[in-house]
Amino acid sequence: MSGPILEVSGLAYAYPDGTRALRGLDFALVPGECVALVGANGAGKSTLLQHLNGTLLPLEGRVAVDGHIIAPATLSAVRRAVGMVFQDPDDQLFMPTVYEDVAFGPRNLGLPETEVDARVMGALDQVDALPLAAKPPYRLSAGEKRRAALATVLALEPALLVLDEPTSGLDPRGRRHLIELLGAFPHTRLIATHDVDLVLELCPRTLVLHEGQLMADGPTLSIFRDEALLATCRLEKPLSMQGCPVCAAKRDTPWSARHL
C-alpha cells in the first residue's frame, strides 16, 4: 500500500495584511478517497485550496502531494499531480476551442500529438462532452463549461482532483449530471462546497473548517448529526436530513441510508 496522496501537516498561513487565514491544519487523504471540505464563507477553504497546488506557499507546516513536499523546486511535479477545477469555468477555459483547451495541459507535458489526441478524446468522453470539442468556450452553457473545465484537468491524469464549488450556478439537472460523473471517478477527490446534499451523496468523509481551524474530520453522517458542531461552524444540515416541510416528519437520516 502506498502512502497518502495528500498530506497536510501543521499548515498555517496569514495574508500580508495580517489576516490569519489558516491556523495549523493536519489531515491526510488516502488513494481513492472522496472527501468533502465544508465551512462557512471566510472559513479558509479557498486559502487551503490555493496551498494544494502551490499557488500559495505555507508560512508554517507543509503540504505534500503524491510524495512531493510543495516548494518552489517541486511545483511542476505537484501541478502535474493535482488537478484543480476552479469555481468559475471561464477562468479555466482560455483557448479558442474546447479541444484546444483540453489539449493545452498534455501539450505542455510535451506528449506526442497522437497521445495528446487520445487524452483529449478520453477526457471529453469521461464527462460526456465529446460533441463540444470544436466549440469555442463562450458558446457553451454553464453546465457544459463546467464539464469542459473538468475535462481539461482529467486529460492530465492527476493523482488528486481538487474541486472548488463544482455545482455552483448549475441547474438541477446539470448538478445531478455532475454528481453522477464525480461519483464514478476513480481519482482521489477533495471537494470544497456549500452544497451539503452533494456531500452527503458523494463523500463518506468530511472535513469541517472554521476560522482557519479544522473543527471536525470524520464520517459525513455523524458530522451532520452533530447539531452543536453545525451551529458553531455556521453550517446547516443537508435538506435530505431535515424534517419534511409537508408531512412534518422528523428525520436525521437521509433517504438513501434509512432504507439500508
Place this chain on the structure above:
Amino acid sequence: MGFRAATFHHFATLDELARGESPVHRLDPRAKVVATLLFVGTVASFSRHQVAALAPFALFPASLAALGGVPATFILRRLVAVLPFVLCLAALNPFLERAPMAVWGGLEVSAGWVAFASILLRFALTVGAAVVLVATTGMDGVTRALERLGAPAAFTRQLAFLHRYAFVLGEEAFRIHRARTLRAFGRRTSPAEFASLASQVLVRAWDRARRVHVAMLSRGFDGRFPERQSLAWRGTDTVFLAGWTLFFAAARAFDLAAAAGHLIPGVRP
C-alpha cells in the same frame, strides 16, 4: 440585456461564418493574412488625393466575400460601427484645403473634399478586407497564421486572449453599469462615479487575469504555448497569393480604372 445580446451576436456570427465551408475558408490562413496585409499596405500607400485609382482594389474584399459567403450587410454593419472614428480623422480636411482640385459631375470639388473621400474609401476597403479575413479564417486561424509567420508571441497571444475575454469582461462591465443604473433613478454619472466604475472594471479584469494565469500554471504552462497542429500550404495558396500580389502591384502602378475606361468605347472617366 441589449448590450449582452449585441456583443454575443457579434461574436457568434463572426464565429459561425468562420466555421463555414468555401474555397476561401479552405485557403491556408497564412496566404489570406499575407494577402490582406499586402492589400492594406498598398491601399495605404496611395497619395491622399487619389480616389478613382483606388476603385479596382474593391475587387479583393468583394470577391473574397462573395466566394466565402460573407453577406454584404454583415460587412456594412461593421463598417458603420467604426465609421465615427474615421469621420473624426477625415472631417477637418474639407476646411483646411479649400483650393478647387477636381470637377465631379459638373461640380467643382476642393482638395479637402477629395482627401476626405479618399480617406473614407481607404477606410472602407481596409476595414472591409479585415472583416472578410476574420469571417473566413476565424480569429484562431489569424493568430495561428501570425504566429507561424514570425509575429512576436506576446502580440499573437494578446490578440487571442482579447478575443476570448472581450465578451466576458464586456459582460462584467455591463453588470456593473446595470447595478448602478438600477439605483441611479435617472441621475447622470458624475466624473467621480465614472472613475470609480471604470476602476472596478479594471480591478476585476486584473483579478480575472490573475486567476486565468493560475489556471494556466496549474496545467504546466511555462511561458511558451505548445505547438498546435500544423498548417498545410498547398498549390492553390501559392496561386492565390501570387495572383493577388500581381493584381495589387498592377493596380498600384497603373490607373486600371482609367485604362478600363479607355478600353470600353464611349465611356470616359
